[in-house]
Amino acid sequence: MGTIRQGDSGRRRSWGQRIRALLVIMGPGLIVMVGDNDAGGVSTYAQAGQNYGMKLLWTLALLIPVLYVNQEMVVRLGAVSGVGHARLIFERFGTFWGAFSVGDLFLVNALTIVTEFTGVSQALSYFGIPAYVAVPMAAVLLFAVVAGGSFRRWERFLFLLIAVNVVMFPMALLAHPKVGTAAQGLIPQFPGGLDSTLLLVIVAIVGTTVAPWQLFFQQSNVVDKRITPRWIRYERADLWIGIAVVMAGGAAIMATAAFVFHGTDLFGQFSDAGGVANGLREHGSSALGALFAILLLDTALIGANAVGLATAYTFGDTFKKRHSLHWKMSEAPLFYVGYALLIGISATVTLAANDQVQGLITQGVQALAGVLLPSATVFLVLLCNDRPVLGPWVNTAKQNIVAGLIVWTLVLLSLALTAATFFPNLTTTQWEVGLAAGAAVGAVGGTFVALRSRHAANVAAARVAAWLHAMDQDDPAVPEPLSKADRKALLEADRKAWRTPALSALEKPKFSPLRRAGLLTLRGYLVIAVGLVIVKIAQLAAGH
Numbered sequence: 001m002g003t004i005r006q007g008d009s010g011r012r013r014s015w016g017q018r019i020r021a022l023l024v025i026m027g028p029g030l031i032v033m034v035g036d037n038d039a040g041g042v043s044t045y046a047q048a049g050q051n052y053g054m055k056l057l058w059t060l061a062l063l064i065p066v067l068y069v070n071q072e073m074v075v076r077l078g079a080v081s082g083v084g085h086a087r088l089i090f091e092r093f094g095t096f097w098g099a100f101s102v103g104d105l106f107l108v109n110a111l112t113i114v115t116e117f118t119g120v121s122q123a124l125s126y127f128g129i130p131a132y133v134a135v136p137m138a139a140v141l142l143f144a145v146v147a148g149g150s151f152r153r154w155e156r157f158l159f160l161l162i163a164v165n166v167v168m169f170p171m172a173l174l175a176h177p178k179v180g181t182a183a184q185g186l187i188p189q190f191p192g193g194l195d196s197t198l199l200l201v202i203v204a205i206v207g208t209t210v211a212p213w214q215l216f217f218q219q220s221n222v223v224d225k226r227i228t229p230r231w232i233r234y235e236r237a238d239l240w241i242g243i244a245v246v247m248a249g250g251a252a253i254m255a256t257a258a259f260v261f262h263g264t265d266l267f268g269q270f271s272d273a274g275g276v277a278n279g280l281r282e283h284g285s286s287a288l289g290a291l292f293a294i295l296l297l298d299t300a301l302i303g304a305n306a307v308g309l310a311t312a313y314t315f316g317d318t319f320k321k322r323h324s325l326h327w328k329m330s331e332a333p334l335f336y337v338g339y340a341l342l343i344g345i346s347a348t349v350t351l352a353a354n355d356q357v358q359g360l361i362t363q364g365v366q367a368l369a370g371v372l373l374p375s376a377t378v379f380l381v382l383l384c385n386d387r388p389v390l391g392p393w394v395n396t397a398k399q400n401i402v403a404g405l406i407v408w409t410l411v412l413l414s415l416a417l418t419a420a421t422f423f424p425n426l427t428t429t430q431w432e433v434g435l436a437a438g439a440a441v442g443a444v445g446g447t448f449v450a451l452r453s454r455h456a457a458n459v460a461a462a463r464v465a466a467w468l469h470a471m472d473q474d475d476p477a478v479p480e481p482l483s484k485a486d487r488k489a490l491l492e493a494d495r496k497a498w499r500t501p502a503l504s505a506l507e508k509p510k511f512s513p514l515r516r517a518g519l520l521t522l523r524g525y526l527v528i529a530v531g532l533v534i535v536k537i538a539q540l541a542a543g544h
Contacts, residue, residue, distance in 0.1 A: 025234040028221040033242025038303020039119020049257030057185030078222030086317035113346035119300030122274030126293035149328035171291040172252035207369030212376040217310035312339040408442040
């Protein structure tokens with residue numbers, strides 16, 4: 001929606017000028033968030049509404065700060081460093097930790113695209129188009145959109161798909177939602193008591209709303225769009241717009257299923273997104289079912305494109321090959337071949353799997369994403385505290401505290417799912433006591449980290465004060481310590497001037513034995529947690 005010259009340094013004084021600049025910058029944040037409401041997301045939100053009404057709406061509200069904090073960090077990393085997320089991890093932490101970080105991503109992303117094609121198949125089957133026609137057509141379209149070697153053409157096509165999301169508003173209105181009932185869902189609650197099945201749904205909501213692929217996609221897309229530190233504020237606004245859209249979409253889908261199926265024989269009987277569309281036609285209207293199918297198809301195409309690109313970007317970062325939508329196929333063959341193979345293999349798996357397997361993959365992928373998210377967030381926080389890379393753009397103490405809280409909450413959810421698999425007969429009281437104990441441990445650890453950070457800051461300030469005092473003894477003209485406003489202005493000036501030096505010229509950070517042990521422990525636990533998610537999915541497949 002326009003261009004900005006590379007050397008542009010003029011101030012946008014009027015709201016009209018700022019909005020025009022925002023329209024140019026807008027893209028990575030909006031696309032990654034709307035891509036978050038993909039076919040798996042539509043299926044998961046519909047499952048929550050059909051099985052539990054609006055009683056899990058609070059999970060979406062609590063995820064708003066998680067979305068912003070995580071994605072804002074990758075905005076800074078991309079704009080300041082000018083390289084992708086995987087490239088930073090490999091360059092700063094080495095091959096072992098790089099492989100640790102991206103290995104799971106490749107597998108989960110491939111399975112995620114299977115869920116997108118499943119969504120395409122279910123959506124078009126509502127209109128009588130068989131899967132063997134729908135899935136290949138979608139695969140060809142997804143490749144054609146990317147293969148043109150034009151970032152602008154690709155982005156405009158995505159904006160067109162995003163505009164179709166507007167159907168969620170008439171869809172929700174046709175369900176005749178009750179505002180009071182929906183608002184009660186903002187109060188945290190566990191309908192029917194906390195058990196492993198409900199936990200799996202909650203973890204799936206977390207995994208579909210805040211997925212690891214989003215970190216890799218947005219950072220690389222910020223770089224691909226050539227957004228620099230000067231435009232970070234506009235990209236943050238772009239991110240907030242995307243968050244508003246994804247929250248509205250999730251609530252609309254949940255409300256549609258909740259209010260249409262309430263009091264019917266289908267309430268609590270979720271099967272898959274295709275079943276939801278047919279159920280909406282049966283208990284609502286044909287228009288309602290059609291709108292849901294259109295939304296499912298639209299979100300599946302957006303999600304498949306975004307997840308596929310996130311994987312292709314990561315391939316390029318991992319193998320140090322060209323990876324950009326600005327390059328043509330002959331100029332960046334690995335980027336396009338990797339994307340094409342991923343789309344082709346995922347489409348083939350979708351056609352080979354039956355409806356039950358597709359449904360289990362959809363639910364399992366969202367839960368796996370939720371389990372793996374703590375690991376991705378840990379590396380994100382480490383990078384955002386890497387001063388040689390980010391300089392004055394590193395996290396503040398408050399940002400680290402919030403990020404630490406997010407990581408621990410995600411770990412608690414993962415631990416809860418693990419416990420539910422091992423001990424399926426735990427009572428609600430025992431769950432509440434366990435989660436409270438986990439929260440207390442997190443609070444104690446967070447307090448310790450905060451006090452340690454504050455102590456380090458005080459020590460650094462004392463050193464500066466001592467240096468200034470020593471200088472003052474030699475030169476009476478040394479000015480007084482800077483005021484808060486002066487320090488803020490100096491920080492802004494430093495940020496405008498800072499760009500990450502060549503990564504190869506930077507000394508790699510050294511892990512302390514404690515940090516290395518913590519990361520290895522996290523890795524070992526995640527292997528176990530992933531295995532238990534697979535066990536739980538197998539139990540659901542067997543009808544237990």
